[in-house]
Amino acid sequence: MDNSHIISELVNLLKAEFANESTGHDWFHIERVWKNARHICEQEGGNLFLTELSALLHDIADHKFVENADKVADERIQQILESLQVEQNTIEQVKDIVKHSSFKGGLENKMKIKEGFYVQDADRLDAIGAIGIARTFAYGGKAGNLLYHPDIKPTNFKSAEEYRTKRTHTINHFYEKLLLLKDKMNTNTGKKMAQERHDFMLGFLDQFYQEWNALS
Numbered sequence: 001m002d003n004s005h006i007i008s009e010l011v012n013l014l015k016a017e018f019a020n021e022s023t024g025h026d027w028f029h030i031e032r033v034w035k036n037a038r039h040i041c042e043q044e045g046g047n048l049f050l051t052e053l054s055a056l057l058h059d060i061a062d063h064k065f066v067e068n069a070d071k072v073a074d075e076r077i078q079q080i081l082e083s084l085q086v087e088q089n090t091i092e093q094v095k096d097i098v099k100h101s102s103f104k105g106g107l108e109n110k111m112k113i114k115e116g117f118y119v120q121d122a123d124r125l126d127a128i129g130a131i132g133i134a135r136t137f138a139y140g141g142k143a144g145n146l147l148y149h150p151d152i153k154p155t156n157f158k159s160a161e162e163y164r165t166k167r168t169h170t171i172n173h174f175y176e177k178l179l180l181l182k183d184k185m186n187t188n189t190g191k192k193m194a195q196e197r198h199d200f201m202l203g204f205l206d207q208f209y210q211e212w213n214a215l216s
Contacts, residue, residue, distance in 0.1 A: 003049045006084045010056050013080065018059075023142045024135030025059050029126055033058060036122035036193070043189040044118065050090060051115040053081065054097040058119055062102070073098050103127075103177060109184070121190030124181045129197025132178055133204055140170030147171070148212065174205060 001009075018027040037055035041048050057080070061073035074095050081091045097116035100109070101123060111117055126132065140147070146169035154175035155168065182198040185191040209215075 001085050006086060007049075007052055007056070009084055010053070010080070014056060022138065024138040025062055029135070030056060030059060032126050032131070033119070033122045036125050037118045040118040040121055040187055040189045041115065044114075044187050046115050046118065050093055050097075050113075051118050053086070053090070054094050054101070054115060054119045055122060057081075057094060058098055058101045058123055060098065070099050103181075109186075111186075117186035118190075121185050121187050121193075124185065125190065125193055125197065128178050128181050128194060129200050132197065133201060136173050136178065137170055140173065143167060145170050148208075150212075171205075171208070174201060 014030055015027050018025070018030060021027070034052060034055040037051050038048065041051040057073075057077055060076045060080075061069045077095050077098060078091060081094065082088075086094075093113060093115075097111070097113055097119055100111040100116060101119050103124070109120075111120060127135065137147075145167055146152075148171040149169050152168050152172065154172045178201060179198070182191070182194045185194050
């Protein structure tokens with residue numbers, strides 16, 4: 001099976017599995033990350049096939065929804081890619097990229113593979129800007145978070161576990177993650193793409209506070 005056929009088969013599988021996901025981690029999120037990762041790889045140079053596989057599978061077992069996510073992700077990636085006749089060395093690289101792609105509080109970036117940096121940047125791009133705002137409120141509603149509470153301040157997370165489990169309100173998430181992402185981009189391409197989205201979020205927050213305080 002050639003690489004383009006493998007990608008096509010994987011796309012069809014993930015479309016079916018994530019079609020009705022409602023927290024902003026649906027097929028269309030995966031598709032945007034895939035396209036942006038591919039674009040970054042084309043600009044920066046690297047293994048496009050590895051980048052595409054990893055981008056498509058980056059949320060196969062998200063730690064926010066799945067217990068023992070790393071173990072489950074490894075098992076799913078092995079099962080899926082082995083069935084598509086991907087060579088084992090590539091499978092192991094995909095596992096490593098997926099394991100280290102998530103933000104997890106931004107405490108330490110353990111990514112070592114450059115194609116993984118492309119996937120990270122693409123995933124982070126989809127967490128900011130207009131789409132990022134929409135996804136943040138979709139997830140906040142699903143998790144039962146308050147929209148906003150002026151007396152509850154953002155958390156300075158001490159561990160990935162605290163980041164995964166602590167819930168406050170959705171506006172705090174901008175300060176705990178979204179506004180940090182521009183400066184955590186790995187590639188020049190990602191940094192350029194992030195700036196406009198970052199500025200859009202700042203404008204949104206200004207407008208939000210004006211309306212919240214009945215000033216606009």
